[in-house]
Amino acid sequence: MLFHANVPLHFWVEAFSTAVYTINRLPKPILNEVSPFEILYGKSPTYAMFRTFGCLCFPYLRDYAKHKFEPRSLPCIFLRYNSSYKGFRCLDPTTHRVFVTRHARFDETIFPSSSSHMQPSQALSDFISFHDPCISNSSLLGTNPSAGSHPLPQETESRPCKSCALELDSSRVSSMPLPSISHSAPETVSDMQPPPILHSSNQNSQPMTTRGKAAATDSVYDTFLQCFSKNSPANISSVIYGANNPTYTTVLQSRIKNRRFNATTTPKPIIIVTPLNESDVQAAVVCAKNMSMQLKIRSGGHDYEGLSYVSGVPFIVIDMFNLRSINVDIPTETATVQVGATIGELYYSIQAKSNVHAFPAGVCPTVGIGGHITGGGYGIMLRKYGLTVDNVIDAQIVDVNGRILDRKGMGEDLFWAIRGGGGASFGVILSYKIKLVRVPEAVTVFRVERTLEENATNIVHQWQYAAQKIDNDLFIRLLLQPSTGKVKGTKTVKATFISLFLGNADRLMSVISAGFPELGLKKEDCKEMSWAKAVLFWANFDNTTSVEMLLNRTSDTVKFLKRKSDYIQNPISKDGLEWIWKKMLEVGKVGFVFNQYGGKMNEIAETATPFPHRAGNIFKIQYSVSWEEEGSEAEKNYMTQIRRLYSYMTPFVAKNPRCAFLNYRDLDIGINHHGNNSYDEGKVYGAMYFKANFDRLVKVKTAVDPDNFFRNEQSIPTLPSSI
Numbered sequence: 033m034l035f036h037a038n039v040p041l042h043f044w045v046e047a048f049s050t051a052v053y054t055i056n057r058l059p060k061p062i063l064n065e066v067s068p069f070e071i072l073y074g075k076s077p078t079y080a081m082f083r084t085f086g087c088l089c090f091p092y093l094r095d096y097a098k099h100k101f102e103p104r105s106l107p108c109i110f111l112r113y114n115s116s117y118k119g120f121r122c123l124d125p126t127t128h129r130v131f132v133t134r135h136a137r138f139d140e141t142i143f144p145s146s147s148s149h150m151q152p153s154q155a156l157s158d159f160i161s162f163h164d165p166c167i168s169n170s171s172l173l174g175t176n177p178s179a180g181s182h183p184l185p186q187e188t189e190s191r192p193c194k195s196c197a198l199e200l201d202s203s204r205v206s207s208m209p210l211p212s213i214s215h216s217a218p219e220t221v222s223d224m225q226p227p228p229i230l231h232s233s234n235q236n237s238q239p240m241t242t243r244g245k246a247a248a249t250d251s252v253y254d255t256f257l258q259c260f261s262k263n264s265p266a267n268i269s270s271v272i273y274g275a276n277n278p279t280y281t282t283v284l285q286s287r288i289k290n291r292r293f294n295a296t297t298t299p300k301p302i303i304i305v306t307p308l309n310e311s312d313v314q315a316a317v318v319c320a321k322n323m324s325m326q327l328k329i330r331s332g333g334h335d336y337e338g339l340s341y342v343s344g345v346p347f348i349v350i351d352m353f354n355l356r357s358i359n360v361d362i363p364t365e366t367a368t369v370q371v372g373a374t375i376g377e378l379y380y381s382i383q384a385k386s387n388v389h390a391f392p393a394g395v396c397p398t399v400g401i402g403g404h405i406t407g408g409g410y411g412i413m414l415r416k417y418g419l420t421v422d423n424v425i426d427a428q429i430v431d432v433n434g435r436i437l438d439r440k441g442m443g444e445d446l447f448w449a450i451r452g453g454g455g456a457s458f459g460v461i462l463s464y465k466i467k468l469v470r471v472p473e474a475v476t477v478f479r480v481e482r483t484l485e486e487n488a489t490n491i492v493h494q495w496q497y498a499a500q501k502i503d504n505d506l507f508i509r510l511l512l513q514p515s516t517g518k519v520k521g522t523k524t525v526k527a528t529f530i531s532l533f534l535g536n537a538d539r540l541m542s543v544i545s546a547g548f549p550e551l552g553l554k555k556e557d558c559k560e561m562s563w564a565k566a567v568l569f570w571a572n573f574d575n576t577t578s579v580e581m582l583l584n585r586t587s588d589t590v591k592f593l594k595r596k597s598d599y600i601q602n603p604i605s606k607d608g609l610e611w612i613w614k615k616m617l618e619v620g621k622v623g624f625v626f627n628q629y630g631g632k633m634n635e636i637a638e639t640a641t642p643f644p645h646r647a648g649n650i651f652k653i654q655y656s657v658s659w660e661e662e663g664s665e666a667e668k669n670y671m672t673q674i675r676r677l678y679s680y681m682t683p684f685v686a687k688n689p690r691c692a693f694l695n696y697r698d699l700d701i702g703i704n705h706h707g708n709n710s711y712d713e714g715k716v717y718g719a720m721y722f723k724a725n726f727d728r729l730v731k732v733k734t735a736v737d738p739d740n741f742f743r744n745e746q747s748i749p750t751l752p753s754s755i
């Protein structure tokens with residue numbers, strides 16, 4: 033090869049490497065005409081990369097250019113295939129630099145080392161005119177004063193890995209700017225800012241995947257792999273997915289629950305780690321931290337803003353879905369559940385062992401335990417038993433140093449913080465130990481609808497008073513949606529009252545007639561069933577659906593979503609409600625979910641957990657809009673609608689601060705750029721989610737993760753050093 037290409041002898045290593053690359057991909061008689069490559073990787077090699085050693089090549093050099101007037105390519109000599117990631121190594125004979133690139137053009141009839149001097153060939157001219165007609169051939173061939181002074185290739189200066197090293201530098205990662213947005217909640221329609229898009233599907237600008245980025249990505253993958261193999265005995269192929277892995281997209285998409293973040297333009301993780309055991313989680317944390325890579329933690333993927341699987345900076349996702357064992361222990365009335373389980377799986381496991389036990393968590397069975405519990409966990413038994421976090425008695429977390437800590441090990445402060453403060457600011461939660469609650473063998477549910485023409489305004493008005501004082505066994509959620517009226521061409525608001533009562537229908541009827549007669553509930557509206565069947569009723573399944581449906585992790589339809597939240601502390605007057613209906617119909621599609629508070633929620637101190645919205649709150653509002661039309665126009669339209677309605681509600685909702693529920697993640701209320709201003713930025717959304725508990729969360733954060741490794745767009749910041 034050296035002789036054929038007339039390449040100097042000191043390139044024997046390159047020739048040898050090229051020969052080995054080629055031989056490994058060719059069928060061997062001794063292997064029954066199968067190549068060593070195929071035996072090793074179980075797939076046929078592609079021959080498209082094969083090139084002739086020493087031939088003329090033109091690597092694409094844009095990633096090496098310091099400015100746009102630098103050459104896009106140079107005539108080089110093809111030396112070998114790159115070993116650590118896919119690419120060609122091309123030697124510039126003038127400067128002795130080696131460029132590594134995936135994109136190059138070859139002229140396999142010319143061997144530059146045989147020529148006395150190099151001239152740009154036709155292929156080079158084609159390359160230049162295709163990429164940038166303004167650059168002249170002479171600038172491409174620019175001379176280097178040091179030409180000839182370095183007999184050996186100077187790789188270290190020129191490999192694209194250099195650029196990946198820059199991208200991985202921790203200070204750069206943490207200070208990488210996110211798109212700037214308003215940091216205060218809009219108070220009036222005119223105050224509303226343009227959509228604070230962090231990583232929405234409909235960004236106008238297509239993120240540019242440069243070759244430098246591709247090379248950096250490969251390098252991150254290789255470095256992570258090396259580190260991970262040292263720290264975990266796992267079979268890498270079933271735990272780590274790089275973007276080139278054929279299963280990568282399936283793994284990524286299977287837990288994306290909001291189509292806004294499932295577009296080609298949505299930033300994707302460089303690596304997805306799917307731990308099979310706790311040591312894989314420890315290894316992932318240690319390696320991501322060593323590399324200063326942002327780590328996003330995903331359990332069920334229901335974050336309304338996609339924070340568990342999208343980021344504005346290069347990132348790795350740790351997807352906990354394989355860690356989902358559930359151990360229910362009826363004698364102690366407890367259960368231990370790993371974070372990758374869904375709440376449906378938990379409910380199923382409880383009812384399989386007891387028909388008089390349950391757990392007070394959320395409504396939708398596909399929601400992940402990991403994010404749901406740590407975000408506060410709101411469900412239909414909260415008036416009787418409080419939130420999920422009020423029923424957590426222990427937890428296991430992998431901290432920033434890769435240690436596994438239980439409640440005793442982590443201490444009461446951190447245990448307090450992860451019960452409502454959002455675990456992703458503090459570590460990777462592995463499991464929770466929860467306290468089961470008692471339910472009757474038969475509970476009662478109903479769903480009744482009333483339109484404005486059917487006295488809905490009066491009933492909703494009265495519901496606000498009933499909500500505060502009615503029996504704690506009763507929970508009534510109120511859905512308010514714009515709807516078509518009975519008379520053609522008219523619009524109305526439909527109020528749907530959905531309920532769970534922890535008792536039989538007779539007792540429910542007497543509770544309603546004493547505390548909320550305005551609803552006009554009839555006995556035939558009520559259905560008695562097991563608690564597990566009631567969960568399915570609430571998830572919109574009919575009575576014939578088997579409880580096995582709770583195990584279905586994909587039973588919900590994935591749409592484009594936007595949610596926002598508010599709290600109501602004073603009943604809204606009838607006039608106020610009528611004005612709201614008018615605005616609702618004017619806005620278009622956005623609906624409200626009013627979730628009743630009171631009962632047990634009034635008995636728990638604001639400081640008992642980071643979740644502060646306790647006594648004094650009559651109900652929580654979820655603003656809800658979902659759509660199926662694709663495209664930026666639709667997204668703009670619905671995002672504007674929901675922001676308008678939120679703005680119209682300003683006079684009626686809790687103020688100073690206006691409040692929000694962490695599990696109804698909403699980036700409109702503030703984003704943290706994790707720069708010098710991190711505490712102040714954090715305080716904007718932090719006060720809304722946690723009120724005065726924000727400062728305690730900051731202190732805990734500063735103690736357990738002072739370098740702010742566990743961070744996201746709305747994580748808890750560390751204390752500024754001056755405080």
Ligand SMILES: Cc1cc2nc3c(=O)[nH]c(=O)nc-3n(C[C@H](O)[C@H](O)[C@H](O)COP(=O)(O)OP(=O)(O)OC[C@H]3O[C@@H](n4cnc5c(N)ncnc54)[C@H](O)[C@@H]3O)c2cc1C
Binds near residue numbers: 371
């Ligand atoms: C269809 C639907 C129905 C919902 N119904 C309810 C409801 O009834 N009640 C309610 O309270 N909420 C509800 N939510 C909101 C839901 O509880 C939150 O979005 C919750 O955070 C989702 O948890 P997840 O694990 O599925 O999501 P993920 O997207 O995986 O995680 C959400 C957040 O938690 C972090 N996180 C996840 N796992 C871990 C972990 N192991 N350690 C540390 N941090 C972690 C993530 O990084 C992210 O910040 C609903 C959401 C949807 C989409």
